[in-house]
Amino acid sequence: MNADITGHHAGPHAVVVGGGIAGLAAAHRLALAGHRVTLLEGDGRLGGKLLAGEIAGAPVDLGAESLLARRPEAVTLARTVGLGDRLQAPATTTASVWSRGELVPMPKGHVMGVPGDPAAVAGLLSAEGVHRIGTDLELPPTEIGEDIAIGAYVAARMGHEVVDRLVEPLLGGVYAGDAHRISMKAAVPALFEAARVHPTLTAAVHAVQRAGAATPADAAGAATGLGGSAFLGVRGGIGTLPGAVADAIRAAGGEILTGTPVTALVRTGATGWQVVTPHRTFDADAVVLATPAPAAAGLLGGHAPQAAAVLDGIDYASMALITLAFRRSDVPALAGSGFLVPPVDGHTIKASTFSGQKWQWVSDAAPDLFVLRTSVGRHGEEEQVHREDSDLVAASLKDLAAATGLTAHPVASTVTRWIGGLPQYPVGHLARVARARAAVAALPGLRLAGAAYDGVGIPACVASAHRAADEIIGEFADEIIATSKRTDPGAGHSL
Template sequence: MNADTTGPHVVVAGGGIAGLAAAHRLALAGHRVTLLEAGDRVGGKLLAGEIAGAPVDLGAESLLARRPEAVALARAVGLGDRLQAPGTTTASVWSRGDLIPMPKGHVMGVPGDARAVGGLVSPAGLGRIDRDLELPPTEIGEDIAIGAYVAERMGHEVVDRLVEPLLGGVYAGDAHRISMKAAVPALFEAARVHPTLTAAVRAVQQAGAAVPADAAGAATGLGGAAFLGLDGGIGTLPGAVAAAIRAAGGEILTGTPVTALLRSGATGWQVVTRDRTFDADAVVLATPAGTAAGLLGGHAPGAAAELDGIDYASMALVTLAFRRSDVPALPGSGFLVPPVDGHTIKASTFSSQKWNWVTDSAPDLFVLRTSVGRHGEEEQVRREDTDLVAASLKDLAAATGLAARPVATTVTRWTGGLPQYPVGHLARVARVREALAALPGLRVAGAAYDGVGIPACVASAHRAADEIADEIDATSKRTDPGAGHSS
């Protein structure tokens, strides 16, 4: 269906997956849509590339299938037959010098029984976990840092060895700052009504919510069919969504940063770029929080200040290709690394074992990637490519015995790529949305709001698009009382 070129015009600022999903939703609903992206491509942290002739993802590599939004979007743009489950679902934790199989029976590293994490936690640490059953209930309040709460109930070792590499890997952050309410909402709600953390974990497991929505951002695939990739890479999704937007009559302009946002009449907007000004009936800001703050400062200073306070973490992905004959047998899909052990890399994914499409495209190669950098470690990401490759090879050799030299390497930096979700984050987002509700025809979407995983970003985009569409429809009915009625 082509958009009505004379109908209400919606401008979407930002061409990451959230902006694309919002524009797609609006275009399919029949609205006239223009998407403006500051960079030279759409897709944001979804980026397809190649190494030594093999296609690879250089950004996000999987979709969480337990949430429907991202999988539904892939199917809607014609990629349903390319959705692919991981070739292996096992993973390890590189802890105290050994690769230890990832234990089961936990919620993002928080065990429901000390026996579930044997091998990763010392005998003393296991005893400390059991003390949770003897401690009085913890007053949680409106929110709490998951690392601090788990350490109080079960000791620091379970945080250091499991919660940090799992949940800290999702956000590239510090578990002692990450909001439990935002990051593991099912566990947060259970912990408010159960007297012990052990009981709360078991309640979540029994309810079938053991994996939170944003585990989609984890560096290695965990949970089997809970995760899906795309043949050719998740990085091919943005191009397919962009093509669907254009097919529905939408316009996409890259290299077009929004420099100002001006009011136009009672409900309209003017979206200013370096070369043009777009008249819009509504606007979706799907940009990083800082960019949105700059555009909103003159219209909603309170919301702008809130958005300006959102921190971001930077990370780098080091992709390495080896001759398959040079690579020893490696276990599963990869491994996570507890920061407490002091290594450079925080995870490694064995792409050629995790994704069959990588092996099918380059059977003589073995492709893997490592990730480097967390919140507060920007100096790691700024290191020279050769230094990051050397550090990755050193850690890989120590963890797996891999001594071969790669035939090709690629370093991809995601500077300011992951918003941080500290205690109180959801309350901050609620205040932002409350302030913007007073501005007709303006919504925000993206990783800074409801989750950093791809499904959460798509969900926030759909929320913004649907609210915009409802506003446009209500305005149309007020100005044309006969609208929506047949004669």
């Protein structure tokens, strides 16, 4: 490879493997820092689990649909690539829980479903369940050690009902996992740290809430310029973000190749790499592996076997999104942005989002339609995701009718499957990831990024990408500065 192929940069050549949002963010960061960048994606499209689509002519996200706004990474990236004026807060954020056959408003004043006041969940839990939460104050402190499953810990302190009816559906929406397996340290780190120093879980929840009050939603709103919303969407869909980042990479001189799976990673000399694809081999000074963990493990096997073993052991859950469009005139009045479903009640769907009510851009584009989506699939429920499209639509309609009274037939439906889409974070996950990262970092110019490491949300993926890119930039800083001075004597100061 040379500068004529990849653009105007003549700096060290970085190859990014994987074109999801993490790979794109890493490539963007590296290109802006003066690296020659080549991004290789095995699929025919970029974006991974970010996918913009349409139903009955209405634009809609068929993958991730929002950004956590209280973390800056994803919002800043969106602004940097020109989407700042399209960021949009939800039109409504009031949600419900479909529990024991009733839609109950989501309680306020909780931390990932863990209440600070038993009275807040009185409408959702039985009288016994509410009473059990209060007994937390009478229990001796629980030793939680280096990590603990959040479901097991909360159940021991406050009872199983709060886990079944609130913690489980909230965590299931993020990880599609089992609260009794999910690492508290990884999934709810602020609560984990508070629980280590406070005698009761209630006191830990209050500590997290006080910390949040010290940096209120208004501060997040000031940072984004969009009020105090915890989440933001993008007009036209979060799925438009990958294309905007890709355009910025190309504008910075980077090369992006889709339909180009990487089959091997070969060490060359003391510091170099060869990235092998079916039709071409790329010489690289640095490589970022931004693929799902099993693919990264396959490429690392001969170079960092300990890291490969860790990554190969990361489990994934699959899910399906069923997007439905109805004539608005056929839909009864529905409250809020949607509802969560506790798995203990045995329904097929685990949540429903009223997209046309939650996002103004959806209803603006198709005012005569009401667009909603349901999600199906938790860890260990692969058979649900692989049901026929028509079965998933029928099951969704059955549950929607029972929950909301919606009995209309949709004018259009589409099913999007995300097979192996959500990495699982069991107890000890962060410690295992740290060991894998350390083993990889011992190899010059090689780093990991993506949803398998520090969080499955878009900001967490972007943060992992920036961490990987910044470490590589640090390794090659002297070379980049020297290159910039050779090509443009006045450019060195800007790096």
